[in-house]
Amino acid sequence: MQDLRNRPLAITMGDPAGIGPEIIAKAFRDAPAELAGCVVVGDVATLRRAAQLVGGGPARAAPVALLDAASHWQAAPPRCIPVLQKCELPAPVPFGQISALAGKAAADCIVWAARATLAGECAAMVTAPIHKEALAAAGAAFARFPGHTELLQAEAAAFLGKDVSALPVRMMLANDELKTVLVSIHLSLREAIAAVTFDNVLQTLRITHQAVRSASGGRAGIAVAGLNPHAGEGGLFGREEVDIIAPAIVRAREEGLDVSGPFAPDTVFMRARAPAGQGGEFDVVVAMYHDQGLIPVKYLGVERGVNVTLGLPLVRTSPDHGTAFDIAGTGRADASSLIEAIRMARQLCSLPAV
Numbered sequence: 635m636q637d638l639r640n641r642p643l644a645i646t647m648g649d650p651a652g653i654g655p656e657i658i659a660k661a662f663r664d665a666p667a668e669l670a671g672c673v674v675v676g677d678v679a680t681l682r683r684a685a686q687l688v689g690g691g692p693a694r695a696a697p698v699a700l701l702d703a704a705s706h707w708q709a710a711p712p713r714c715i716p717v718l719q720k721c722e723l724p725a726p727v728p729f730g731q732i733s734a735l736a737g738k739a740a741a742d743c744i745v746w747a748a749r750a751t752l753a754g755e756c757a758a759m760v761t762a763p764i765h766k767e768a769l770a771a772a773g774a775a776f777a778r779f780p781g782h783t784e785l786l787q788a789e790a791a792a793f794l795g796k797d798v799s800a801l802p803v804r805m806m807l808a809n810d811e812l813k814t815v816l817v818s819i820h821l822s823l824r825e826a827i828a829a830v831t832f833d834n835v836l837q838t839l840r841i842t843h844q845a846v847r848s849a850s851g852g853r854a855g856i857a858v859a860g861l862n863p864h865a866g867e868g869g870l871f872g873r874e875e876v877d878i879i880a881p882a883i884v885r886a887r888e889e890g891l892d893v894s895g896p897f898a899p900d901t902v903f904m905r906a907r908a909p910a911g912q913g914g915e916f917d918v919v920v921a922m923y924h925d926q927g928l929i930p931v932k933y934l935g936v937e938r939g940v941n942v943t944l945g946l947p948l949v950r951t952s953p954d955h956g957t958a959f960d961i962a963g964t965g966r967a968d969a970s971s972l973i974e975a976i977r978m979a980r981q982l983c984s985l986p987a988v
Contacts, residue, residue, distance in 0.1 A: 641704075641754070641755065641756055641757040642671055642672060642673045642704055642707035642756055642757065643671055643672045643673070643756065643757050643758050643759070643760065643976065643979055643980065643983075644672075644673055644674075644675050644704070644718075644747040644750060644751060644756040644758070644759045644760070645658055645672055645673070645674050645675065645759075645760045645761075645762065645972075645976070646674075646675045646676065646740070646743040646744050646747050646759065646760070646761045646762055647674055647675065647676025647677065647680060647681065647740070647743055647762055648740055648761065648762030648763045648764050648957065649736050649737065649739075649740045649763065649764045649765045649768055649957045650676070650677060650680045650723065650726060650727050650736050650739055650740065651727045651728060651729055651730060651731050651732070651733065651736045651765070651768070651957070651959065651962060652729075652730075652762075652763055652764075652765060652956070652957025652958060652959055652962050653762075653763070653957060653958045653961065653962050653967035654740075654762030654763055654764075654957065655676065655680050655681055655683070655684035655762070656684045656687060656688060656962065656963070656965070656967045657762065657953070657967050657968070657969040657971075657972045658674055658676075658681070658684065658715070658762060658969075658972065659681065659684040659685045659687070659688045659689075659696065659715060660688045660967070660969035661969040661972050661973050661976070662685075662696055662714075662715045663688055663689065663696055664969060664973075665969075665973050666713060668973055668976055668977060669976065671707065672716075672760075672976065673701060673704060673707050673710075673716045673717070673718055673756075674715060674716065674717045674718070675717075675718050675720050675743045675746055675747045675750075676717055676718075676719075676720070676721065676739075676743050677717075677719065677721055677723045677726070677739060678698055678700050678717050678719050679723065679725065679726050680723065680726045680727075681698050681715055681717050682695070682698045683726045685697075685698055685715060687963065687965055688965060696713060696714060696715055697711065697713075697714040697715070698714065698715045698716075698717055699711055699714045699715065699716045699717065700717055700719060701716050701717065701718050703718075704718060704750055704755045704756055705755070718746075720742060720743050720746040720747075721738070721739035721740075721742040721743050722739065722742070723735065723736075723739050727739075729959070729962040729963030730959040730960065730962045730963065731959070732765055732767050732768045732771070732959075733768060733771070734768065734771035734772050734773070736765070736768050737764070737765065737767075737768030737769045737770070737771050737772035737776065738772035738773060738776065740764045740765075740768065740769065740772075741764075741769055741772050741775075741776045741785065744761060744764070744782065744785060744786070745785070745789060747759045747761075748785075748786055748789040748790070748948070748950075749789065749793070751948045751949075751950075752789070752790060752793040752947065752948055753793075757949070757983050758948065758949035758950070758951070758979040758980075758982065758983050759948065759949070759950050759979075760950070760951050760952060760972070760975045760976050760979050761782050761950065761951075761952040762952070762953070762972065763952070763953060763955060763956045763957045763958075764781070764782060764957065765956070765957045765959070766780060766781055766820075769781070769785075780819070780820035781819070781820050782943075782950075782952065783803060783805055783819055783820070783943055784819075784820070786803075786943060786946060786948075786950055787801060787803045787943075787945075787946070790803075790946050790947055790948065793947070794947065801945065801946075802837050802841065802945055803841075803943055803944060803945035803946055804816060804817075804819075804838055804841045804842065804943075804944045804945055805819050805941060805942075805943060805944070806842075806845065806918070806941070806942045806943075806944050807927065807928055807931045807932070807939055807940070807941055807942075807954055808931070808939065808940050808942060808978070809931060809934055809935065809938040809939045809940065809974075810908075810938065811907050811908050811909055811914075811934055812903060812906060812907050812908070812914070812919070812930060812931050812934060813846070813906075813917065813918040813919070813931075814903070814918065814919045814920075814921050814927040814928070814930065814931055815838060815841070815842045815845075815918060815919070815920050815921070815927070815944065816838075816920075816921050816922075816923065816924055816927045816928075817829060817830060817834050817835055817838045817920065817921065817922050817923065818830075818834070818922075818923050818924065819924060820924065821923070821924070823923065826922070826923035826924065827861065827874075827922075827923070829923075830861050830874055830878060830879070830922050830923075831878060832878050832881055832882050832885075835858075835878060835879055835882035835883075835920075835922075836882040836885055836886060838920055839856060839858070839882065839883070839886040839891055839893055839920060840886070840889075840891070841944050841945050842854070842856055842918055842920055842944065843856060843886075843891045843892075843893075844944075845942075845944040845945075846917055846918050853892075853917060854891070854892055854917055854918070855892045855894070855915075855916045855917045855918075856886075856891065856892060856893045856894070856916065856917065856918055856919075856920055857893075857894050857895050857897055857902050857905065857906055857915070857916035857918070857919045857920070858879060858883055858893060858894065858895030858896045858897065858902075858919075858920045859895065859896065859897060859898075859899040859902050859903075859919055859920065859921045859922060859926060859927070860874075860875045860879060860895070860896035860897060860898060860899055860922070861874045861875065861879065861896075861899075861922045861923075862874060862875065863898075863899075863900075864898050864900075865895075865896045865897055865898045865899070866896075875896045879895070879896045879922075880896060883895060883896070894916070895920075899921070899922075899926055902916075902919055903919055903930040906918070906919045907934075928954075931954065932954060937968050937970035937971050937974075938970065938971065938974060939953070939954030939955075939971055939974070940952070940953070940954060940971065940974050940975045940978045941953070941954050941975070942978065942982070949979050949982045949983050950979075951975040951976075951978045951979045951982070952975055953971035953972045953974075953975050954971055955971055
């Protein structure tokens with residue numbers, strides 16, 4: 635069980651050209667109690683610009699305090715934004731523009747926060763959104779990673795001295811009504827269909843069971859969505875359910891997992907939904923690919939969703955939205971999902987390992 639009293643929670647600033655710094659500044663402004671004990675891993679000048687943007691000008695902006703080390707978080711003045719300068723930017727970058735400079739700054743902050751969390755300097759990390767094209771432009775060290783999840787997986791594997799393949803991870807998107815875990819993450823649809831294999835489905839069920847059982851105090855009722863319309867209709871619309879998904883479910887049940895399906899993907903999410911505190915039929919849905927699982931959760935409200943990376947030896951959460959370059963710098967970005975991600979990270983840090 636991790637002790638949040640002695641370690642801060644690290645928030646990475648995300649792409650400095652996007653809404654990440656802005657929603658961080660808004661979170662510190664609007665939810666100071668939730669942000670107590672948090673430090674921002676980013677660029678001081680960029681966070682000062684964001685604080686002025688959401689504060690209505692320099693005179694009303696929240697102060698930004700530069701910390702020398704994560705261990706100094708308790709010395710930060712009250713009602714300020716404590717920042718660890720962990721990237722190089724000659725000046726704040728223009729809003730809404732993809733650039734290698736912004737991509738590298740975002741990536742450098744992620745790497746530092748991941749290593750600090752793995753080493754125990756920080757209790758958990760919450761990541762503001764990055765832009766995948768900017769990350770790809772940031773240089774060879776980062777271009778091979780489609781997003782946060784893969785970069786964090788590589789950092790964690792290196793820390794543990796393992797090959798990346800020996801540290802499987804999955805993405806879970808959750809709000810107070812629905813949780814969904816994905817078999818594959820950032821792949822083209824053609825590649826995602828090819829990734830629906832017996833081993834990948836079974837591995838996803840195992841990771842989901844472990845994570846959800848830990849978070850729920852023992853219960854982990856898993857529903858599995860089919861890949862094809864109507865879950866294949868017994869092979870009429872595709873054989874993946876018959877040949878791959880159902881056998882993986884059988885194996886998971888033999889291992890003692892509470893797994894049901896495969897179910898028609900157009901109805902299973904409604905069955906698992908738990909509106910207004912009512913219990914759903916299942917605790918979580920395992921979806922076969924990215925959009926199949928994420929659209930239902932995001933439809934319930936982007937401002938409520940939290941992205942959680944399962945399988946890592948650290949706690950990592952994030953808002954369930956992107957960089958929103960189209961509104962960056964306007965002051966219109968909503969910090970609700972970031973605040974929910976911080977709440978979720980605190981909750982996960984306080985849970986005993988199972």
